[in-house]
Amino acid sequence: MNFSLPPEVTVQSQVLNDGKIYQFHHPTLGLLGRIVLQDNPDGLCHISSEVAGDPNDPMTETRAQIFEPLSQQLCAAVEAALGKGRQTGAGKPNTGISPTAPKERIASQQIPCPKCGEIAALLIFANQAKEIAEMEDCARKTYSIYEELDVVTWIIGATVGTLKGDPIAPILRVWPQRHAIKYGSPKMFDAELNAILPRHCGGRLP
Ligand SMILES: [Zn+2]
Ligand SMILES: [Zn+2]
Numbered sequence: 001m002n003f004s005l006p007p008e009v010t011v012q013s014q015v016l017n018d019g020k021i022y023q024f025h026h027p028t029l030g031l032l033g034r035i036v037l038q039d040n041p042d043g044l045c046h047i048s049s050e051v052a053g054d055p056n057d058p059m060t061e062t063r064a065q066i067f068e069p070l071s072q073q074l075c076a077a078v079e080a081a082l083g084k085g086r087q088t089g090a091g092k093p094n095t096g097i098s099p100t101a102p103k104e105r106i107a108s109q110q111i112p113c114p115k116c117g118e119i120a121a122l123l124i125f126a127n128q129a130k131e132i133a134e135m136e137d138c139a140r141k142t143y144s145i146y147e148e149l150d151v152v153t154w155i156i157g158a159t160v161g162t163l164k165g166d167p168i169a170p171i172l173r174v175w176p177q178r179h180a181i182k183y184g185s186p187k188m189f190d191a192e193l194n195a196i197l198p199r200h201c202g203g204r205l206p
Contacts, residue, residue, distance in 0.1 A: 005024075005070065006066075006070075008026060008027050009024055009025065009026055009032070009066070009070065010024070010025045011023065011024050011025070012025070016038075018038055018039045018040075019036060019037045019038035019039055019045075019046075020036075020037045021034055021035070021036050021037075022034060022035045022036075022037075022074070024067060024070060024071075025133065026063075026066060026133065027131075027132070027133055028132045028133055028136065029059070029062065029063055029066070029133065029136050030052075030132075030133040030134065030135075030136035030137035030140060031052045031063075031137055031140065032051070032052060032063045032066055032067040032070075033049060033050055033051040033052045033063060033064075033067040033071065034049070034050055034052070035047065035048070035049045035050075035071055035074055035075065035078075036048045036049075036050070037078065045078075045082055047075050047078055047079065049067075049071035049074075049075060051063055051064045051067050051068070052067075052140060053140045053143065054140075054143040054144055054147070056143070056147060057140065057143040057147075058178075059136070059139065059140065059143075059178075060140075104141070106124060106125070106126070106138070106141070106142060107124075107125040107127065108122060108123060108124045108125065108142075108145070109122070109123045109125070110122055110149075110151075111123065111193065111197065113197060113200035113201055114197055114198070115198070115200070115201040116200065116201050118200070119149065119151055120151055120152070120197050120200035121151050121152045121153070121154075121193060121196065121197060122145075122146055122149055122151050122152070122153040122154075122175075123153075123154055123156055124138065124142050124145070124146070124153065124154070124155045124156070125155075125156055126138035126155050126156065126157045126158070127157075127158055128158055129155075129157035129158055129170065130157060130158050130160050130170070132170070132181055134157070135155055135157050135170050135172045135181055136172075138155050138157075139155055139172060139174050142155070143174075146174060146175040147175070150175070150176070151175070151200075152173070152175060152176065152196055153173070153174050153175035154171055154172065154173050154174070154189070154193075155171070155172040155174055156169055156170075156171055156189070157169045157170035157171070157172075158170075160183065163185060166185035166186070166187055166188075167185060167186070168183050168184060168185055169183065169184070169185075170182070170183055171183065171184050171189060
């Protein structure tokens with residue numbers, strides 16, 4: 001097949017009983033999407049491509065901007081190589097038509113508003129995430145949770161080092177607005193959280 005990927009994009013393939021899955025990863029965006037080749041009983045090979053992520057997630061569009069040109073090229077290359085087959089659903093958001101990863105348990109903590117007691121913040125613990133891409137993968141997988149809960153949400157990654165004796169982890173604020181990833185200690189994070197919690201009821205804490 002005559003096809004070359006941009007240098008920053010990596011691809012992993014997985015063989016299925018009736019086909020093959022190619023997963024595309026980006027160093028800072030994480031999983032971009034996948035292309036699934038399936039042999040069907042009608043003798044044709046079906047090609048489908050799926051951008052990773054919730055269609056409502058604005059990051060899905062960011063991923064699509066990189067993934068779609070690749071997927072179109074690769075689908076064309078595969079079709080040319082096979083001389084048959086059909087492209088279906090190119091670029092559509094992932095609808096889980098083929099084997100998906102088993103559901104992971106992701107730890108999270110809901111923080112109540114100190115004044116009214118309603119849930120005011122959500123912390124999601126990406127306990128394995130050290131790389132930016134892994135943080136983004138977690139943000140993608142948990143999108144529907146924080147969109148639904150609709151409170152200020154942070155994703156907190158694994159400890160990557162220490163600063164003045166305090167453990168430092170990547171922290172990504174994803175809702176209601178996305179912020180850039182930063183690295184901080186639990187102390188620094190608590191200070192940020194405690195500055196934001198009082199906004200829930202609009203006033204200052206006593
Ligand atoms: Zn068919
Ligand atoms: Zn409140």
